[in-house]
Amino acid sequence: MIKKEWMTVLSQKSIAKNIYELTLEGELVQEMNEPGRFVHLKVNGQMMPLLRRPISIASIDQANSRFTMIYRAEGEGTKLLAEKKAGDTVDVLGPLGNGFPIEEAQPGETAILVGGGIGVPPLYELSKRLNERGVKTIHVLGFQSANVAFYMEKFSELGETYAATVDGTLGTKGFVTDAIHQYNLQADILYSCGPVSMLKALEGLHLTKKGFISLEERMGCGIGACFACVCHTQNDPTGTEYRKVCSDGPVFPIGEVAL
């Protein structure tokens, strides 16, 4: 169920240039069942900034009623969020959307998890869950540069992990697709989150039979009521059929929505 709660900041730390890891505590964590869902945050109790910010759930610790997000402090809202200290509170609406279906990967199969930039975070909880299920995970993480890369070690603990950076300062120089080619990576199922250009390139690779991608879109309500975040379907790319990223997604099977 979707809830709204003032959750308490347990810790906040900078883990790369402008990248923060924020852990919150509260009841709402009990509703978090699936990797790939997101929360919608109001960074203060004031009128500005007006809108909530959608941020993915990066890892869940239900036993302790905590969850962690990783985000880039860039605009007005995320910069204010980065100022929060342990003990402060944050207004959280969530969990929202539909996550990555882990049941689509069978125990013994190999899943390739491909993330780009701030699309990486939701793959972390996903990888943990897949591994628990006995699915082997390969991680390919793309960043602009080494100084904004994060969680390489954490992913390495869960499976093979490759990096690609645009400037070559970490891993393969280039994009995640370059790393996939370089290491000739193979898998049964693909899970991905990142910029549309990356998702498109991955779709074009036809690397696996099954695949799931997570989209980003500017949002109003975050719950499916305002039609801010819709996209066309591949079935009806110019017609009136649509999906809402916030409530039908953000995760879709490859081939469902027009990128």
Place this chain on the structure above:
Amino acid sequence: MIKKEWMTVLSQKSIAKNIYELTLEGELVQEMNEPGRFVHLKVNGQMMPLLRRPISIASIDQANSRFTMIYRAEGEGTKLLAEKKAGDTVDVLGPLGNGFPIEEAQPGETAILVGGGIGVPPLYELSKRLNERGVKTIHVLGFQSANVAFYMEKFSELGETYAATVDGTLGTKGFVTDAIHQYNLQADILYSCGPVSMLKALEGLHLTKKGFISLEERMGCGIGACFACVCHTQNDPTGTEYRKVCSDGPVFPIGEVAL
């Protein structure tokens, strides 16, 4: 000279219902020479609230580069101000306007200082200075009720002090003018700050030959550039002659401006 400085909160405490005493530290205090001038405060570094808030200087401690204000937390801005804690900073523009002329009271004379509500604070520094100059001070302080009264003891230390409250919970029941009548108070010079209705009533009393009153008006710039805070003069009550409360005032000789 008018300066703008991020000053540091030394202390903030609630001294009556919704009434706060706030002490700030910084260079700007060196510019504060006269009682009755004010500062223009931006309560945060954000876009809302947009405008500064004018608050009187209640007492000045130049040796320690500190000054104190007393204000009522009522609207959006003053409520945010009330949240400031020691160590926080406040954006202060000032000192602004022209204060109470202490040289108009001669040593040995008696000054009556009449304040109403949040008009009381600037009279405190004034009273200290008059006493230093050898002027005897009588204080008449009007409040709605005992629970919003403040600084009665501090004023008592400087001279005879009378209270008037609308509900009679402290001192004379009624207005400051009732207290003045009740105790048949007499003086050589009047200094007053408070609501216009009170200033008008005082003007009507013709209690002293000389008198100075401090006005309030909604302000834009606070420095005399925007014409937000003008008032007519008694010489030309419907014409184009005017005074700006922020830069010609807030203190005017009785009889100068139309109330």
Place this chain on the structure above:
Amino acid sequence: MSRLQTKLPGLTLKNPIMPASGCFGFGREFSGLYDLSVLGAIMIKATTEEPRFGNPTPRVAETPGGMLNAIGLQNPGLEKVVGNEIPWLSQFDVPIIANVAGSQVEDYVEVARTISKSEYVQALELNISCPNVKTGGIAFGTVPETAKHLTKKVKEVSDVPVYVKLSPNVSNIVEMAKAVEDGGADGLTMINTLLGMRIDLKTGKPILANRTGGLSGPAIKPVAIRMIYEVSQQTTLPIIGMGGISTVEDILEFYMAGASAVAVGTANFANPFICPELIEELDAYLIEHNIDHISDLTGRSWNKDGKRTYHCS
């Protein structure tokens, strides 16, 4: 909560607070958050004759104290709205106000005719402030004669009272209000959004794919208050006020300006529970301030009595 009960043409409302059109879809999503029966009414998303996908994304952008949207009237079309959405919503004990849009007079007339015949629809809200209309451009909402004509045509076919939603993008809002009053409108809803734009400094292009969009939220409240103040003194039509409402104080301000009910749009995004919260807080406020009935406040800023034609009977 009888001090909140509100009677307007075609509508008997438990309370005068309702979600504004386009910010609440057809209620399905919010029904998962709270019981929609607590609401005064629901203004459903604009309905057009044919299904519409709307504009490309991005469709929203944030601005200082407000937001821009260019949804482009996305909706499943008249048939599905009347066949599925409205009947589904009728399970709740809450009046439905159907927002009617179109590209030309005939479209509006067709939608109004059909949707007003739905047994669950209590009133229409004629959206003449849409920037995407084909014939006449924004003329429906900015040219008095055109607005009057449209209102008349819709009134001829509607089985329920018709509220006309005014656009603030005009020099003379009173003239527009009088025109639709002449056209037979039963009430007004105001204001729709102000036309605005934001540019993304990284790309140098407008953030919205549609380039311009409608500005809503607290930033536009002073414009809404001013327009309701002007119009409420010059027409006898009841006004459902909207534009930046997010607190009880805002609601009181709209009433004092001249509103007889209010709608909450953008604030639902920051706090999806805002409508039920405001309903409770407004009731508490009236009790605390010994106000017998919310309608006593209508027009208080210009009318000593504060009594108007439309209030609880």
Place this chain on the structure above:
Amino acid sequence: MSRLQTKLPGLTLKNPIMPASGCFGFGREFSGLYDLSVLGAIMIKATTEEPRFGNPTPRVAETPGGMLNAIGLQNPGLEKVVGNEIPWLSQFDVPIIANVAGSQVEDYVEVARTISKSEYVQALELNISCPNVKTGGIAFGTVPETAKHLTKKVKEVSDVPVYVKLSPNVSNIVEMAKAVEDGGADGLTMINTLLGMRIDLKTGKPILANRTGGLSGPAIKPVAIRMIYEVSQQTTLPIIGMGGISTVEDILEFYMAGASAVAVGTANFANPFICPELIEELDAYLIEHNIDHISDLTGRSWNKDGKRTYHCS
């Protein structure tokens, strides 16, 4: 700072940042805070033929992300402005743009004639967005023909280029801009304030004694950007943009929308040092981003080149 130097009709500016009319008086007060010679120009307070006291107080009210003002064109009158204020201001090395107001065509013409003959005035800004005009009401700023006629009459008598200040309270800003272009305007300044109101809940009355006032500040920025975007594509007149500017990012947004210079109004109240600060920051921004000249950004949102007629020569 040659990358900031800006040439506009009648004006050679060290930089394109100037205080907006009405927010800076005649410069006396701000001259005590910093050297006015750093400014690109100064738009002085509106001048009318006769001295004016303006409206009763309160004259300002705060709104979400903005403020309302109803100063009512208080000024010492043409004679004193030309005789005292302008000569005093001429001690600074900064172009003066005189804001001209009036109640009827003849007033504007008279003020324009006299003030444009002052050796210190480089350009006029025709304020046709004042809500207090006698003849024709707000017609000067909202009826294209009237605006065109006025512009023409003023152009006939003015010794310096005439910029017309457009009101945002219209349905079609392009039509207004084209009308004053036809009337012979040399440039546009936009936008003036949106008409708004706030009600004091304690008294139930409007906060402003004048009841309505002009809305300025960040809240109106999206409206300004939209209008400049539209107008800059449809006329060849250079635009001095304003409406909510308080950061360098805001200035860039105005340029990308189509402005060739900018003015800062309300932000001077929150931070009286804002103009010199923005001038330094803008220069630093251009250096950091390898932008040769600020004018390269003009119209970038709709024009690939971003080059327009008016820029540094």
